[in-house]
Amino acid sequence: MDNKKSNTLRGLLFGAGFIAIAAFIFTGCPSQQRMLDTGDAAQKVYVAPGEHDEYYGFFSGGYSGQLSVWGLPSARFLKVIPVFSQDPETGYGYSEETKPLLKTSYGFIPWDDSHHPHISQTNGDADGRWIYINANNTPRIARIDLQTFETKEILELPNTGGNHASSFVTSNSEYVIGATRFSIPYEMDLDVPIDSYSDEFRGALSFIQLDPETGMMEMDFQILVPPYNYDLGRAGKGPSADWVFFTTYNTEEAHTLLEVNASRNDKDYVAAVNWKRAAELVRNGAGETMSAEYYHNYYEGNQGIAINDVKNQVTVLTPEDGQDFIYFLPTPKSPHGVDLDPTGEFIVAGGKLATVIPVHSFSRMLDAIENRRFEGHVENIPILDYDATIIGEVENPGLGPLHTEFDGRGYAYTSVYISSEIVKWSLETFEVVDRIDAYYSIGHLMITGGDTKNPDARYLVGLTKTAKDRYLPTGPKQNHPAQLYDISGDRMQLLLDFPTIGEPHYAQAIRADKVAPNVKQIYEMEENDHPHALRRVADNRIERDGDVVRVYMSSTRSHFRPDNIEGVRVGDTVYIHLTNLEQEWDVVHGIAIKGANNSEILVAPGQTKTIKWEPTRTGIYPFYCTAFCSALHQEMQGYIRVSAADSDVPLTWSTGGN
Amino acid sequence: MNTYKHLLKSITLLLLIPVLYSCGGEESSEPRSTQPPVEEPALTEFELEHGIGPVTEPIEIGDIDPDLVTKGRNIYEMKCEMCHNYQGRMVGPELGNVMERRSPEFVMNFILNPSGMVREHPVGQELLREYMTAMPFQNVQKDEARAIVEYLRYYYEENN
Numbered sequence: 023m024d025n026k027k028s029n030t031l032r033g034l035l036f037g038a039g040f041i042a043i044a045a046f047i048f049t050g051c052p053s054q055q056r057m058l059d060t061g062d063a064a065q066k067v068y069v070a071p072g073e074h075d076e077y078y079g080f081f082s083g084g085y086s087g088q089l090s091v092w093g094l095p096s097a098r099f100l101k102v103i104p105v106f107s108q109d110p111e112t113g114y115g116y117s118e119e120t121k122p123l124l125k126t127s128y129g130f131i132p133w134d135d136s137h138h139p140h141i142s143q144t145n146g147d148a149d150g151r152w153i154y155i156n157a158n159n160t161p162r163i164a165r166i167d168l169q170t171f172e173t174k175e176i177l178e179l180p181n182t183g184g185n186h187a188s189s190f191v192t193s194n195s196e197y198v199i200g201a202t203r204f205s206i207p208y209e210m211d212l213d214v215p216i217d218s219y220s221d222e223f224r225g226a227l228s229f230i231q232l233d234p235e236t237g238m239m240e241m242d243f244q245i246l247v248p249p250y251n252y253d254l255g256r257a258g259k260g261p262s263a264d265w266v267f268f269t270t271y272n273t274e275e276a277h278t279l280l281e282v283n284a285s286r287n288d289k290d291y292v293a294a295v296n297w298k299r300a301a302e303l304v305r306n307g308a309g310e311t312m313s314a315e316y317y318h319n320y321y322e323g324n325q326g327i328a329i330n331d332v333k334n335q336v337t338v339l340t341p342e343d344g345q346d347f348i349y350f351l352p353t354p355k356s357p358h359g360v361d362l363d364p365t366g367e368f369i370v371a372g373g374k375l376a377t378v379i380p381v382h383s384f385s386r387m388l389d390a391i392e393n394r395r396f397e398g399h400v401e402n403i404p405i406l407d408y409d410a411t412i413i414g415e416v417e418n419p420g421l422g423p424l425h426t427e428f429d430g431r432g433y434a435y436t437s438v439y440i441s442s443e444i445v446k447w448s449l450e451t452f453e454v455v456d457r458i459d460a461y462y463s464i465g466h467l468m469i470t471g472g473d474t475k476n477p478d479a480r481y482l483v484g485l486t487k488t489a490k491d492r493y494l495p496t497g498p499k500q501n502h503p504a505q506l507y508d509i510s511g512d513r514m515q516l517l518l519d520f521p522t523i524g525e526p527h528y529a530q531a532i533r534a535d536k537v538a539p540n541v542k543q544i545y546e547m548e549e550n551d552h553p554h555a556l557r558r559v560a561d562n563r564i565e566r567d568g569d570v571v572r573v574y575m576s577s578t579r580s581h582f583r584p585d586n587i588e589g590v591r592v593g594d595t596v597y598i599h600l601t602n603l604e605q606e607w608d609v610v611h612g613i614a615i616k617g618a619n620n621s622e623i624l625v626a627p628g629q630t631k632t633i634k635w636e637p638t639r640t641g642i643y644p645f646y647c648t649a650f651c652s653a654l655h656q657e658m659q660g661y662i663r664v665s666a667a668d669s670d671v672p673l674t675w676s677t678g679g680n
Numbered sequence: 681m682n683t684y685k686h687l688l689k690s691i692t693l694l695l696l697i698p699v700l701y702s703c704g705g706e707e708s709s710e711p712r713s714t715q716p717p718v719e720e721p722a723l724t725e726f727e728l729e730h731g732i733g734p735v736t737e738p739i740e741i742g743d744i745d746p747d748l749v750t751k752g753r754n755i756y757e758m759k760c761e762m763c764h765n766y767q768g769r770m771v772g773p774e775l776g777n778v779m780e781r782r783s784p785e786f787v788m789n790f791i792l793n794p795s796g797m798v799r800e801h802p803v804g805q806e807l808l809r810e811y812m813t814a815m816p817f818q819n820v821q822k823d824e825a826r827a828i829v830e831y832l833r834y835y836y837e838e839n840n
């Protein structure tokens with residue numbers, strides 16, 4: 023026992039020593055914990071009760087599948103928006119309205135892994151209209167409406183394995199992108215040996231067109247690319263606005279033990295795609311139409327039941343010689359992030375295994391293309407000469423640089439995973455000017471107003487992977503931390519360290535005044551276009567059609583109409599369409615029925631939601647309002663009588679009249 | 681150095697406590713005595729009779745306008761009926777005869793400013809005590825409130 027313990031201890035000490043030494047060797051001087059005098063730090067993040075934060079922070083949920091919303095700088099937790107996972111708290115993915123959103127060509131999927139929220143843009147600035155987020159596992163992209171903070175649309179990506187390099191939008195929200203992380207046979211459902219990888223497997227880069235009015239997505243085309251892992255992406259800005267960039271790793275084309283086998287090449291690629299040119303080619307008839315099966319789920323009106331629009335074709339563009347829309351930029355080594363600075367000139371890649379941070383120049387890239395400075399080709403894709411595109415290599419960046427954001431004042435901030443720090447470096451000298459610790463093992467970082475032409479870079483948030491001793495312990499698995507830094511001065515200062523929800527990968531923050539004034543307080547009853555809405559209180563009723571019973575029910579503080587129901591039978595499928603007739607902000611009603619194999623539903627003011635219930639036993643079933651809505655909330659209840667399948671109890675309903 | 685600063689801060693805080701304490705739970709941290717005493721704002725003659733809200737002048741009432749009645753009825757059935765009976769108490773008071781009890785302006789102000797009415801108007805305060813549920817603002821515009829009044833006038837005339 024004792025022996026084991028001291029072994030562990032020795033191991034730990036040794037590990038710590040190793041990291042310290044390694045950090046020293048690789049980085050010169052180690053980064054440090056630097057915090058403002060605690061009182062000053064507290065003041066900087068203090069938002070008085072009743073006052074509002076300056077920024078909305080949208081943090082991906084990672085393996086929760088959702089999107090959490092925070093006020094910054096206070097780190098007030100505001101809300102979880104359910105996106106790719108069922109949420110019994112709100113009934114998302116349980117109600118009849120929302121269940122279709124989670125349908126895919128593989129059936130109903132209750133969960134996914136959401137990574138990279140990205141806010142829609144106008145002229146290279148976040149416009150606060152919608153936020154897109156990717157599902158990594160069963161490849162999809164969702165659109166969340168920032169007037170209601172609700173998921174309104176989900177599009178599945180065909181022929182894609184692991185949609186990780188997603189869901190980044192171009193600078194006028196023309197396109198949102200997706201890509202294959204795990205190359206797979208491109209043709210639908212192809213059953214081939216895994217070791218036919220190089221022959222049969224391919225990657226797909228997806229270009230999803232956005233409707234400028236509604237933000238709705240439509241799969242425009244896919245580009246068929248070699249079987250590498252396409253890891254992350256970003257759209258260009260300003261001069262590079264017509265381009266998007268993807269990192270690749272596994273140019274070794276390994277399909278087993280990638281940890282070793284995909285780490286052999288000194289350089290992999292950044293793929294630069296001129297989306298405008300590619301789209302033009304497609305408009306002019308290039309590419310072929312291939313069969314595919316993928317779901318497009320959305321609402322047709324304001325409200326209502328989401329529909330499944332099943333698509334069975336996709337346009338595929340396979341690069342041909344001389345088409346001039348895609349190039350590979352050699353980049354060391356297994357790069358993860360690829361990030362464009364606010365001017366659109368610098369293309370920064372985070373080479374997980376690289377000892378430097380390589381910086382490509384967009385204008386040099388154009389020159390290299392112009393002058394045909396190619397090292398070779400893969401599958402008709404020109405590989406540009408490294409020396410022709412590279413403009414700087416940041417030395418001593420720490421161990422395992424991943425992602426970079428920019429402050430618009432000439433500096434870049436890169437997260438460094440293994441040495442667990444953030445390094446700040448100059449876009450002029452490509453030298454590190456500051457570094458600070460992250461707790462612990464940082465993944466993405468984000469700057470307020472980041473990934474736009476005009477970041478208002480007041481704060482930086484580091485999204486870290488393990489909490490260990492940072493907070494009160496909560497068992498062997500703890501929630502993921504985030505740290506807020508002040509980056510308004512020359513040196514970064516740690517202000518706050520707080521646990522988050524799920525596993526945030528990327529996050530974005532936008533000035534609150536770009537979103538808050540447009541947020542809806544109610545659903546207007548006059549505009550309720552739900553097919554089962556109650557438009558008049560007096561229309562509350564029950565309809566039976568065979569075994570299907572539809573209850574058109576209303577809620578107002580503090581009663582349901584109807585609240586006494588008889589004549590339901592075992593074997594019936596009962597739909598309760600509950601319309602909340604309130605028109606006051608934040609007065610929510612819910613409903614739960616004893617024994618229902620389903621969640622509750624919460625219904626916002628003016629909204630209609632439906633819960634499906636299949637009673638299996640006779641008896642009296644109480645139901646009640648799950649939201650504390652009024653002084654007489656405890657009185658907000660009702661009864662449903664369920665009789666035997668062959669009973670002839672007539673269908674009746676009533677309210678009041680005791 | 682730092683510790684010293686902290687100490688100083690704590691001492692200042694300690695010194696502040698009695699001052700803060702004497703302020704009680706007021707919204708401002710100014711000592712109470714410097715604030716003018718809060719007075720119940722006296723209601724005007726108009727407000728007493730016609731309620732508090734966006735309707736501040738007598739409105740024109742003429743013969744019953746059937747189009748306005750229809751408009752008012754539609755809104756009433758969508759946004760009011762779940763809480764009010766024409767006869768007998770429900771969540772709120774009966775409204776079949778409300779036009780006998782109250783002026784058109786009063787009814788409009790109740791619709792347009794229900795929370796203000798139960799907070800500041802003696803009739804509203806009394807009603808809230810009796811019904812124990814606060815009537816919500818139902819997102820009704822002024823012209824719509826006017827239409828509801830027309831409907832309630834019509835209802836009253838038809839049924840009395």
Ligand SMILES: [Cu+2]
Pocket residue numbers: 577578579580610611612647648649650651652655658
């Ligand atoms: Cu309720």
